[in-house]
Amino acid sequence: MSANAAEFGFIRRFLYEKSAIQVGADKDYLIESRLTPVLRKHGLTDFGGLVRRLRANGSDALSVDVLDAMTTNETYFFREPAVFDQLVREVLPNLMSTRAASRRLHIWSAACSTGQEPYSLVMHMRERLPQLRDWQVQVLASDVSPSCLAQARAGVYRQLEVNRGLPAPYLLKYFVRRGLDYVLKDEIRNAVEFRALNLAGNWPIDIRPDLVLMRNVLIYFDLATKTAILGKVRKVLAGDGYLVLGAAETTLNIDPAFERVTQGVYRLRNAATNSRKGSSR
Numbered sequence: 001m002s003a004n005a006a007e008f009g010f011i012r013r014f015l016y017e018k019s020a021i022q023v024g025a026d027k028d029y030l031i032e033s034r035l036t037p038v039l040r041k042h043g044l045t046d047f048g049g050l051v052r053r054l055r056a057n058g059s060d061a062l063s064v065d066v067l068d069a070m071t072t073n074e075t076y077f078f079r080e081p082a083v084f085d086q087l088v089r090e091v092l093p094n095l096m097s098t099r100a101a102s103r104r105l106h107i108w109s110a111a112c113s114t115g116q117e118p119y120s121l122v123m124h125m126r127e128r129l130p131q132l133r134d135w136q137v138q139v140l141a142s143d144v145s146p147s148c149l150a151q152a153r154a155g156v157y158r159q160l161e162v163n164r165g166l167p168a169p170y171l172l173k174y175f176v177r178r179g180l181d182y183v184l185k186d187e188i189r190n191a192v193e194f195r196a197l198n199l200a201g202n203w204p205i206d207i208r209p210d211l212v213l214m215r216n217v218l219i220y221f222d223l224a225t226k227t228a229i230l231g232k233v234r235k236v237l238a239g240d241g242y243l244v245l246g247a248a249e250t251t252l253n254i255d256p257a258f259e260r261v262t263q264g265v266y267r268l269r270n271a272a273t274n275s276r277k278g279s280s281r
């Protein structure tokens with residue numbers, strides 16, 4: 001099925017308005033290939049019908065499926081492994097020392113895709129920071145894609161997925177085989193709470209995270225959206241908390257309130273003062 005220029009234009013604007021995702025005019029083929037199965041699923045025979053439906057109701061099941069299909073969900077276990085090591089070697093121990101009184105940690109994996117990111121961190125914390133067992137560690141993970149969240153909640157991964165980045169000892173220890181799939185054990189699965197959250201919309205999160213992982217998602221947004229999102233991170237993040245971005249992302253020239261601590265890891269410029277003031281809650 002193919003769309004005309006006006007239909008492509010409408011779909012691009014729709015995606016931008018709903019999720020801030022930008023699909024360039026050179027990516028029309030992507031719109032066609034990803035949305036053709038959505039059209040079929042909803043009994044539509046052409047893109048004209050899709051546009052009419054989206055115009056009439058921009059927040060029904062069809063629009064959710066359109067957004068879902070247009071997100072790029074590439075992820076894998078321990079993506080950029082140096083970052084995970086940095087988290088258990090420095091970032092989390094630092095947070096633990098300032099929160100020793102409350103023994104509470106709040107972590108938010110924003111744009112978690114199919115769950116490999118938060119689950120990697122939980123497994124790594126189990127192995128490398130066993131003292132956290134006595135702590136209350138809340139791990140919240142969110143994404144705009146309902147199909148990603150469904151897989152993340154189920155904790156079921158294909159052979160190909162566990163072959164990408166997951167250390168063999170973790171596979172043996174934390175997964176059980178079911179047919180061709182690998183199912184995450186409840187002790188890890190239950191440690192993460194998944195929620196739908198559109199970074200371009202309101203953020204109904206009720207925690208003040210000490211650590212925010214927002215990796216490989218800002219790259220899809222324009223400067224205005226990146227600025228707005230980093231401004232919102234600044235508001236929710238604990239004063240001495242950490243923000244982790246993907247390797248191709250930075251706060252530099254976008255939000256001067258953040259400074260780089262090390263590759264991929266950022267903090268508010270006055271984090272040390274915030275830390276001395278005490279952030280244990």
Ligand SMILES: C[S@@+](CC[C@H](N)C(=O)[O-])C[C@H]1O[C@@H](n2cnc3c(N)ncnc32)[C@H](O)[C@@H]1O
Pocket residue numbers: 019020021071072073074075076079110111112113114117142143144145148197198199200214215216217220246
């Ligand atoms: C490339 S994946 C990155 C996943 C993981 N953070 C990683 O680094 O491996 C980007 C994720 O961002 C999500 N995403 C895109 N736009 C979003 C938005 N407006 N709000 C929340 N999530 C969004 C997509 O659904 C996708 O799962």
